[in-house]
Amino acid sequence: MSTAPDDLWQVRRMRPHDVEAVVQIERSSYSHPWSERIFRDCLRVGYRAWVVDRTGRSVAGYALASIAVGEAHLLNLCVAGAARGSGAACRLLDTVIAQAEAEHADELFLEVRPSNRAARRLYARYGFETRGRRPNYYPDRHGREDALVLSKVITI
Ligand SMILES: CC(C)(COP(=O)(O)OP(=O)(O)OC[C@H]1O[C@@H](n2cnc3c(N)ncnc32)[C@H](O)[C@@H]1OP(=O)(O)O)[C@@H](O)C(=O)NCCC(=O)NCCS
Numbered sequence: 001m002s003t004a005p006d007d008l009w010q011v012r013r014m015r016p017h018d019v020e021a022v023v024q025i026e027r028s029s030y031s032h033p034w035s036e037r038i039f040r041d042c043l044r045v046g047y048r049a050w051v052v053d054r055t056g057r058s059v060a061g062y063a064l065a066s067i068a069v070g071e072a073h074l075l076n077l078c079v080a081g082a083a084r085g086s087g088a089a090c091r092l093l094d095t096v097i098a099q100a101e102a103e104h105a106d107e108l109f110l111e112v113r114p115s116n117r118a119a120r121r122l123y124a125r126y127g128f129e130t131r132g133r134r135p136n137y138y139p140d141r142h143g144r145e146d147a148l149v150l151s152k153v154i155t156i
Contacts, residue, residue, distance in 0.1 A: 014049035
C-alpha cells in the first residue's frame with residue numbers, strides 16, 4: 001500500500017553506523033526511549049531494521065521488526081519530528097510489510113499506546129485491526145498505560 005505524497009524518501013537497511021542518529025531521533029520522540037544498547041542488540045541478533053532518508057541527507061526515521069515462524073512483529077517505527085507528515089512512515093511500513101510477505105509471515109503484529117493518535121491513524125490506513133489490550137504495558141508520566149495489540153493479515 002502506498003499513501004504517501006512524497007516519493008523522495010528512500011529506505012535502506014540500518015547499519016551499525018546509523019545507530020547514533022537513530023538514538024537521537026528515539027530520544028526526541030519518546031518519553032521512555034530505547035537505549036543505544038537495545039538498537040545494537042537488535043542488529044546483532046538479526047532483527048530486520050531499516051532507516052529512511054533523502055539522498056545525501058541524514059537519517060529521518062527507522063523501523064525494526066522481528067519475523068519468524070509465520071509471524072512478524074513491528075518493534076519500533078519512528079520518524080524525526082521535523083520530517084513528519086510527508087510520507088516517511090508510509091515508506092517504512094511499506095518496506096516492513098514487503099519483507100514480512102517475502103518471509104512468508106501470515107500476520108504482522110504491533111503494540112501502540114491508545115493515546116497515540118497519529119500512529120493509530122497510520123495503522124488504521126493500512127488495515128490494522130485491534131486484536132486485544134495488554135494492561136499496564138507502557139510506562140508513562142502518571143504510572144502505566146495499556147497497549148493496544150493490532151495486527152494485519154499479510155496477503156501473498
Ligand atoms: C506515527 C509516526 C511514525 C508517523 O510518521 P509520519 O512520517 O509523520 O507519517 P506519514 O507522513 O507517513 O503519514 C502517514 C499517515 O499517518 C497518519 N498520521 C501521521 N501523522 C499524523 C498526525 N499528526 N495526526 C493524525 N494522523 C497522523 C495519517 O493517517 C497519515 O496519512 P495522511 O496524512 O494521508 O492522513 C510519527 O508521528 C512518529 O514517529 N511518532 C513518534 C513515534 C511513534 O509514536 N511511533 C509509533 C509507535 S507505535
